[in-house]
Amino acid sequence: MSKEPQRNLEALRARIKEDGSAVALQLFGMTGHGKSSLINSCVCVLKNIQYHNIAGAGRSDGGMSNKREEHKLTKSLIIIDNRGFRKMMPQEIAEACAQIRSLRDIGKVDWDKDNLEETIRQFPLKYQTYQTEQHPHFILPVLVYSGAQTWNANDAECMEKLITNAYRITGIHPVIVITNRDNRNHNSILERFGELGAMRRLCIQNYTENNHQRTDERDQQILEFLDVCIREARRGINMQEGEDPQTRFVSQASEQIKLESDQLREQFRQENDKLKEAIKKEGCSVS
Template sequence: MEPSQLRQKILSFSLDDGPRGNQGYSRVLLQLFGYTGHGKSCFINSCKYVLEEGETLTPYAKAGDNEDGGAVTTIRNAYDLTENITMVDNRGYNAMNSFQRAEMYAQLGNFIPVGEEVEWMDDYTAMMHRLEDAELNPNYSDFIVPILIYSATCSLPDRKEVQTFMDNCIRMTGLYPIIVITKKKSGDFIEIDKQFKLMGAEVIIAIENYTNEDYIKTHGRTKDILMIIHKALEDVTFRLGQERNPRRDWVQRKKFLLEYIHKADQEKKEEQWRREEERRREEERRREERNKKFWFWPFWK
C-alpha cells in the first residue's frame, strides 16, 4: 500500500465502522512505552509530520538529548492524530522496582488521567489512593493499543522484564504491544527484531524518526511510520469484530492492577525483612569478633 493510501485510511478511520459498531468506544488511545531516551517523543513528532501536509516538522513533543539522561517526559501528554486517534507519551523508565512497574501499568490501564504528572511512588497507600481517585471519573471509552518503543542502539538489558511487560499487555488490553525499533541506521535492528520475535511479538517495525535536522520526507521512511498506525488500527478492528464491553474491560484492568499492587507491597515487605535480617546477622558477626578479641586479650600485659 502506498503512503498516500495509508494516510487516507488513517485519516478516515472511525470506530463506528467496526463490524459491530463502536460498542461504546469513542477513541483509539495509542499508548507509548519505552526506556528513557529511546525515541517516544520523536516518534510522536514523526507521526504528526507524516499525517500532515507540508515539509515543516513541528516539535509537538519535547525529545531528550541522549539515552543516558533523565526522563524529559514525566506527564502523560496526549497528542491528537485525528478526531478518533490519540497518541499518549507515557513516562519513560529505566531500572524499576515493583511499585514503579505498577505505575507503568497504571498508565497503560489509563488509571492516571492524561495531562497528569507521573510520580514513581513507593508506597502501597499512595497507589491505592490513586486507584480510588480513578474510580471517581472512570474512563471506559478509550480503546487502548500498547506500543513499545525500543532503540536499535541498545541491547535488551533484561529480556525477562520486557517479556513480562508484553505478556501483561495482553492481560490488560487483549493486544500484544506493537514493537517500534527506532534509530535503525545507527544500530543492529535486525538482532533486536530477532529477540522480540523470540518473545512472541506479532508486529515489529524498524524506523528512522524524522527530526529537525533530518526532515526531508522519503517514500520508505514515511510508509514505515504510517504502517505502525495502520497496524494498530487493524488490531482495533479485529478486536471490535468480537463482542466487547468497555466497562467490563475497565474492571478487569483494575483487578489486574490491584493484584499487582498487592504483590508489589508483599515484595517490598519481603525485601525489607531480608535487609533487616542481613543487618542483624552482620551485627551478630561483629559482636562475635569483638568477643573473640576480648577473650584472647593478653591480660598479663
C-alpha cells in the first residue's frame, strides 16, 4: 500500500481512538455468524497489534460464546460479545430488548428462561446508576449476519422484529454487519436488510483463527465499521439530548415489563388451550 492510503488508515484509527463518546456496541446474531471474530478483529486492528483470540471464537466462526462479555476498545468505547440466537423466538427477542435497555448484567445469557423476575430485580439497581453523574454508555445494537448463510422468509420476519424493537428503544436502527464478505451471497443479504429498513449496512471479512494474516483492505473494513458505529451512536446521543435520563430509563423499563408480561400471558393462554384440548379428547367437559 502506498503512503497516502496508509496515512488515511492511521488517521481513521486515530480518530476512533480519540473520540470521547461513551458507547457500548452490543452484538446480536445467530450462533456461529462471527460475533466473537468481529471482536477479535476490532481489537487487533484498532490497537494495531498481532491477532489474538481474546473473545474465544471458534475456528472459522464456529460459535462458542454463551454469555455477554465486555471488551474495551478505547477509553470510552466498549464492544459486548453475546450468546448467539438459536431460533430468534419471542423470548430471545424480549431478552435482547432487555439488554438494549440496560436491564441486564454482563454474564451468562439464557434465551429460554422467563426473565420478567430478573427485569423487576434489575430495575431499581440500574436506576441508581442514573442518579450518578457518570451515566451508562449509550448502547448501540449491532446485528451480525454471515454472508455464507442462505436468506429465508423466517430470517426476514425475525430480523425485522429485532430491528423494529431496537429502533423503538434507541431511536436509531441497528448497524448491520455482513461477515464472510468473500462469499457471493453477501450482496443479496445486504439488500434484504435494506428492505427491512436498516440504514447502515457493511460487509466485512473478519480475521479468524484460520485466517488472520493482516491486510490493509481488511483493516480498512474493520475501522470503517467502528467509525460508522461511533457516528450512529453520536446521532442517538444527540437525539436524547434534553431528555431526563432517569425518566427515559423508567419509561423503557416499564415498556420492557409490559413486553415480558404480555408474552407470559400469551404463554399461559396457549398452555391453557392445550390443556382444554387434551381434556376434550379424554371425553370430559371443559367450562
